[in-house]
Amino acid sequence: MRTSDFWYNLPEELIAQHPVEPRDSSRLLVYDRNTKKVEHRIFSDIVEYLQKGDVLVVNNTRVLPARIYGFKELTGGKIEFLLLKRLDLTHWEVILKPGRIAKPGAVFCFGNKLKARVDSIGDDGSRIVEFMYEGTFETILEELGKMPLPPYIKEELADKSRYNTVYSKVDGSAAAPTAGLHFTQQLLEQVKAKGVEIAEVLLHVGLGTFRPVKVDDVTAHHMHSEYYEVSPIAADAINRAKEEGRRVICVGTTSVRTLESAADRVGHVEAKSGNTDIFIYPPYTFKVVDALITNFHLPESTLIMLVSALCSREEILSIYDLAVKERYRFFSFGDAMFIK
DSSP, X not given: OBGGGGOOOOOGGGBOOSOOSSGGGSEEEEEOTTTOOEEEEEGGGHHHHOOTTOEEEEEOEEEOOOEEEEEETTTOOEEEEEEEEEOSSSEEXXXXXXXXXXXXXXXXXXXXXXXXXXXXXXTTSOEEEEXXXXXXXXXXHHHHOBOOOOTTOOSOOSOGGGGSOTTOOEEEESSOOGGGGGOOHHHXXXXXXXXXXXXXXXXXXXXXXXXXXXXXXXGGOOXXXXXXXXXXXXXXXXXXXXXXXXXXXXXSHHHHHHHHHHEEETTEEOOEEEEEOOOOOSSOOOSSOOEEEEEOOOTTOHHHHXXXXXXXXXXXXXXXXXXXXXXXXXXTXXXXXXXX
């Protein structure tokens, strides 16, 4: 299967540059895999498609304001850091630009509260840096940092909270699990009132989610690795649902990757944590996931490949062409799709 098999034509003006208010007023395209029927709704209507006994799986990761701007201590040269992964109390993996001024030993200042020293350079150009500060790192980051919006969003976000889900809890992501951005607290309460169980899992989203597939042969692509956790409580809820024939519905591709990584057999997940580089593309037999709430994804991306594995490549590309025709909004702040 070729990467070019997952191409579709998207007009640039359909790439959403800002979130809608309220969150659940986004449009919703509903696709029934059995009947092949398409419906056009509003996201708050998702309650009508959920059933008592369903388990809705959400990713409770929280995006840090991980983009910070500073200058080189000795020369004053400007620098931009993007924090990728915390390694210990003071050390982080980061990507930065311009790289030419960030050799091992270089020190950078961010305001008057934070400094960073470059320890080493990775094979991919990333850096391991040690931060030096007084007080709480997270507090300083909230003051100085900007949300690491994807490169196709050109406008700055006025409210940082809009690039996090209302159920986000655990700091660690460099990008949002965007399907969950459509939920409000009120809508979640309506979901629970219908008898739907909500299971929280964790996957810290890395910037690899935006990296293009650069090989022609899909199977030759190396997936980035991300940290995930499935708690005993979540595993028990999901396993009971599968045993009783109830649906497990994932909110977002990150929740899908988490469950499929933790699945030790069809219909069963383990309570576990670790790093996953699972790459899901057609053909793939899902062990746990029955349905998916997701956004519309970039052409030729690993995300559109994952969604194509749930239906088929032909079905998904047909739906995307329809979404373009119907003027849906695409990507992070765009509209949603429910594949049931």
